[in-house]
Amino acid sequence: MERRARLLGPMYKQFYQTPFVPVRGEGVWVTDENGKRYLDAYNNVPHVGHCHPRVVEAASRQLATFNSNTRYPSELIVDYAERLAETMPDPLKVCMFVCSGTEANELAWRIAMANSGGSGALITRSAFHGNSTIIGALDSSTIPTERQQAWVATVPAPEHRGIGDRTPKLTASEYAEQYRRAIVGLAERGHRPAAYFACPVFASDGLYSPPAGYLNEAIAEVRKSGALIIADEVQSALGRTGTHFWGFQHAGITPDIVTMAKPMGNGLPLAVVITRPELVEGFLKTERYFNTFGGNQVVAAAGIAVLDVLREEGLQQNALQVGAYLRGRLARLMDRDERIGDVRGTGLFVGVEVVRDRASQVPAPEIARVLIEGLLQRGVLVGITGAGRNLLKIRPPMIFSQDHADQLVEALESVL
Ligand SMILES: Cc1ncc(COP(=O)(O)O)c(C=O)c1O
Incomplete structure (x- = not known):
């Protein structure tokens, strides 16, 4: 990290506070330098999955x-x-x-x-x-x-x-x-x-x-x-x-x-x-x-x-089905937790709005940051977007399945 900061300069900020050095990817999975596997629910560049053999x-x-x-x-x-x-x-x-x-x-x-x-x-x-x-x-x-x-x-x-x-x-x-x-x-x-x-x-x-x-x-x-x-x-x-x-x-x-x-x-x-x-x-x-x-x-x-x-692989259809399933599961989490203000999006582009509480509707970027850090520790990659920097950005490779959606929701539930 010190070498990175010295040689690449201050422009290259770390995505997370917890050090995270991914070294390998396969499908929806990313492996870090210590061999720990992470479910990638964030990256849209590997659209059909990391290192797709085709x-x-x-x-x-x-x-x-x-x-x-x-x-x-x-x-x-x-x-x-x-x-x-x-x-x-x-x-x-x-x-x-x-x-x-x-x-x-x-x-x-x-x-x-x-x-x-x-x-x-x-x-x-x-x-x-x-x-x-x-x-x-x-x-x-x-x-x-x-x-x-x-x-x-x-x-x-x-x-x-x-x-x-x-x-x-x-x-x-x-x-x-x-x-x-x-x-x-x-x-x-x-x-x-x-x-x-x-x-x-x-x-x-x-x-x-x-x-x-x-x-x-x-x-x-x-x-x-x-x-x-x-x-x-x-x-x-x-x-x-x-x-x-x-x-x-x-x-x-x-x-x-x-x-x-x-x-x-x-x-x-x-x-x-x-x-x-x-x-x-x-x-x-x-x-x-x-x-x-x-x-x-x-x-x-x-x-x-x-x-x-x-x-x-019928991936547009997969985005439609898995996206709807994921939003459904996240919406049920919203019923149980005041800090989830909204679940929205389309297909495999899903946003979870994080607020202080539902009554005030005040955006809570600080809670959003804690959530993505906690998700990282539980082996799930999620980002942040939106004008208030309080929208969890879920935009995984298009091969994301219902099982993966379950893992993501369970990890989020555990962090909350
Ligand atoms: C909507 C949109 N347009 C353009 C860009 C710029 O793309 P690039 O980083 O490949 O120059 C981005 C990058 O995040 C983007 O999200």
């Missing part, structure tokens, strides 16, 4: 065969693009390859600016979309309002009224009014909106799935302003919601551009921007783009293997 084999075989870049024609890369495009509605059919969620959103932003002629961005209040200068400026959760860039405007996430009441706080029209105001605010600061970045499950905002049709009016406002809609699928891609393959389908949004990263290569840096052909043409009138490592043959081979495993 992905390992496909990537290793390709690494031993040929690896270069997208400048050279490659059947494999085209096959992957075709497989991805098959999962998208028309006319979202052109794939551009990058290496991270940040790069995908940065490219999407440039495409949106070039085509819309705008220069302003709309985001939800606690969104996170990446870490570059431009995309990092969209990290409204850590940038105080007074330091926010003039070209950025925030709108609220579709929050619920309160504990036990899933009705959105605002009516759909009141919610759309917030977007109208944000667009007017941008205009007053000299910016016409170029894009609305939407995380379809509002993950960093606290995980919300508003009722069907609720977002329509707000989205219509965005469209009226001339902005393009970018669906940031970094958290919600590849069947995670259980109901749909893509989060934007779950949310009922029709995007112009879709960005994806974390789970695509099961750990390899595979990230993609998918959009309409004419938007790429519009972008290339004034700009150029090339990404040396983006979409190379090795990551394409991994990406194809991930899609194969998802289909053959």
Whole structure:
């Protein structure tokens, strides 16, 4: 730990207070340096399971065969693009390859600016979309309002009224009014909106799935302003919601551009921007783009293997069934413990809201921290998210089973 702090510097904080050094992964299991096994209920990058043999084999075989870049024609890369495009509605059919969620959103932003002629961005209040200068400026959760860039405007996430009441706080029209105001605010600061970045499950905002049709009016406002809609699928891609393959389908949004990263290569840096052909043409009138490592043959081979495993092992359906079972079991825990304010989410993306007590509904990030530490000691990995940093974030590999859900709930019960 001392060597890590000295050589990597203070930026690399420990996830937990208790030292935890994972050295091996298999399926939903992670083993630490002392040989202790942990149930991974947190990591979505190993989407089809840690070290899935199909992905390992496909990537290793390709690494031993040929690896270069997208400048050279490659059947494999085209096959992957075709497989991805098959999962998208028309006319979202052109794939551009990058290496991270940040790069995908940065490219999407440039495409949106070039085509819309705008220069302003709309985001939800606690969104996170990446870490570059431009995309990092969209990290409204850590940038105080007074330091926010003039070209950025925030709108609220579709929050619920309160504990036990899933009705959105605002009516759909009141919610759309917030977007109208944000667009007017941008205009007053000299910016016409170029894009609305939407995380379809509002993950960093606290995980919300508003009722069907609720977002329509707000989205219509965005469209009226001339902005393009970018669906940031970094958290919600590849069947995670259980109901749909893509989060934007779950949310009922029709995007112009879709960005994806974390789970695509099961750990390899595979990230993609998918959009309409004419938007790429519009972008290339004034700009150029090339990404040396983006979409190379090795990551394409991994990406194809991930899609194969998802289909053959029925993992979207598994997310739907196991997610519902897990939320059901967690909801029963809520009946018995005042500090669990809500259990929400969709598919295998589940949030457990931790509060001081149900009457006050005061967010309790300090209790949430104690809970994830206690879960670690009981051999279960869970994270934290949400505007109040009080939402336990349960987002396991897609092979998570009912047995695993039972183990997680029993561990949480024991920590509580
Ligand atoms: C919704 C969302 N978008 C974008 C990113 C940035 O992705 P990356 O870390 O691959 O740059 C993240 C990372 O956590 C994310 O959660």
